[in-house]
Amino acid sequence: MEDDSSWEALPIERIRIPAFNFRVISEASNGENELPVSLDAAVPDDILEKIFTFLPIASMIRSTAVCKRWHDIIYSSRYLWTHMLPQRPWYFMFTCNETASGYAYDPILHKWYDLELQGIDRSSCFVSSSCGLVCFMDNDNRNIISVSNPISKDWKRLLEPPGAKFPDYSTVAIKVDQVTHNYTVTLAKSKQVPEDYVQWDFSLYKYDSWSSSWVTAVKEVFIGWRGGDDSVICGGVLYCLIQSTGVLGNVEPRHRLIMYDLVAGPSATSLTQSSIPVPCSLTCGRLLNLREKLVMVGGIAKPNRPDIIKGIGIWELDKTQWQEVSRMPHKFFQGFGELDDVFCSGGADDLVYIQSYGATALLGFDMKQRQWKWSAKCPVSKKFPLQLFTGFCFEPRLDITT
Numbered sequence: 001m002e003d004d005s006s007w008e009a010l011p012i013e014r015i016r017i018p019a020f021n022f023r024v025i026s027e028a029s030n031g032e033n034e035l036p037v038s039l040d041a042a043v044p045d046d047i048l049e050k051i052f053t054f055l056p057i058a059s060m061i062r063s064t065a066v067c068k069r070w071h072d073i074i075y076s077s078r079y080l081w082t083h084m085l086p087q088r089p090w091y092f093m094f095t096c097n098e099t100a101s102g103y104a105y106d107p108i109l110h111k112w113y114d115l116e117l118q119g120i121d122r123s124s125c126f127v128s129s130s131c132g133l134v135c136f137m138d139n140d141n142r143n144i145i146s147v148s149n150p151i152s153k154d155w156k157r158l159l160e161p162p163g164a165k166f167p168d169y170s171t172v173a174i175k176v177d178q179v180t181h182n183y184t185v186t187l188a189k190s191k192q193v194p195e196d197y198v199q200w201d202f203s204l205y206k207y208d209s210w211s212s213s214w215v216t217a218v219k220e221v222f223i224g225w226r227g228g229d230d231s232v233i234c235g236g237v238l239y240c241l242i243q244s245t246g247v248l249g250n251v252e253p254r255h256r257l258i259m260y261d262l263v264a265g266p267s268a269t270s271l272t273q274s275s276i277p278v279p280c281s282l283t284c285g286r287l288l289n290l291r292e293k294l295v296m297v298g299g300i301a302k303p304n305r306p307d308i309i310k311g312i313g314i315w316e317l318d319k320t321q322w323q324e325v326s327r328m329p330h331k332f333f334q335g336f337g338e339l340d341d342v343f344c345s346g347g348a349d350d351l352v353y354i355q356s357y358g359a360t361a362l363l364g365f366d367m368k369q370r371q372w373k374w375s376a377k378c379p380v381s382k383k384f385p386l387q388l389f390t391g392f393c394f395e396p397r398l399d400i401t402t
Contacts, residue, residue, distance in 0.1 A: 052084070056109055057106070057398075058108075058111070075398055075399065088108055088349065089346075090393070090394055091362060092115065092117075093360065093380055096357075096389065096390055101116040101117065103115065104396075105362060105375055105376070105378065117136075119146035119157065120148075125137055126142075127172075129392060130175045130183065130395075131176035132176070132400035133176050133394075133400050142166070143160045147174065147402045152400075154401050156402035159212065163203050169226060169227045170229065171227065171229045172185065173233045174186075181401070183209045184206060184208055186204060186207075186231065187214075188238075188240050189203050189205075190222075199223055200223075200245070201219070201221060201222075202218075202222050202226075220270060225242045225243065225244055225245065227240065232288060236262055237262065241257060241278075243255055253277055254281065255285055259275070259276070279313075279324065280298075280313075281306055282298040283300075283306065284341040286346075288347040291349060294316070297347075297352060298314075299312055300313050300327075308340075309337070311327055312336070312354065313325075313328070314365065325370075326372075328372065335358075337356065337357075344390050344391055346394075348393055351364060353393050355389065358388065361374060362374070363375070
């Protein structure tokens, strides 16, 4: 099932080893002493910038350790980061409920790097990423939210958001503006109305990095529906999956998609009234932003058994209609388990990652080529039969700061 291609686990510090051994070039003149000239000094900054644009991100990180000049060019050149060749997103895999460290997979060089996350104490958290930044929300205290750049190790703890301190369900999402590098974080909280099994309080809060403050975007009472734990910002719109509580009878499908325009603000129509049903009965769903297109990876439920997963599918939202992209072939689906929520997923650009919670294997799907393929094996050790693993996708960058 898995690709047997070799992997190499490298600590992140190894990436920073100088990548090249420079030769000294010189010109002889009538037998006089040769004056060594550095090749680096002979190359102007603009030529170096163009050369760096052809490097994979891991090689670029190593280049920052060559000299101060290269370090400054790579970290400060706007030309480099706007003209560099397309970089494929990395996937970070770690063990649940342990320290916030694990392995990051580079799909270009097919290598795993030992990487420790900054700004969080442990890996039990909700995660969202955008354009090189990753947002973490602590699983035990949903008001502890931080933003981090895993590559540069720059991070920031956000101000405590408003609203209920202990919601029953919550989800966080982040979106980076690639022009200004400002970012928006959204936090959706869902809490059951006391002594009422039908009504759920839903509230949405928005954080803007330029103002470093939270604002309340919307508050609404859901009847027969509750908020979930998956959301994404795409095209200026926040998308959240909500789930039927089942108290008003059988609802098929159990999930729906609510939308909130972060630019235009609230509308006269309630979130549930304008919601979109998912394409089929799902056990769970993962929302992804792929080139500002909303993509969902969903666990397909068995007929009349919404708690049993029989396959995994990928859909893309076209306005208000879902278009099926692909379904995971059975040979890849074997080993994902049967009960309900059994996988995590992430993606960026044209690449989707899917990982079983019970295994260290990483499956990739190329949206352009419509191709499924196992990635190189992850070196995370599996100590116990029921040990769980999780992960998330992020775009490796050095120029994005928190």
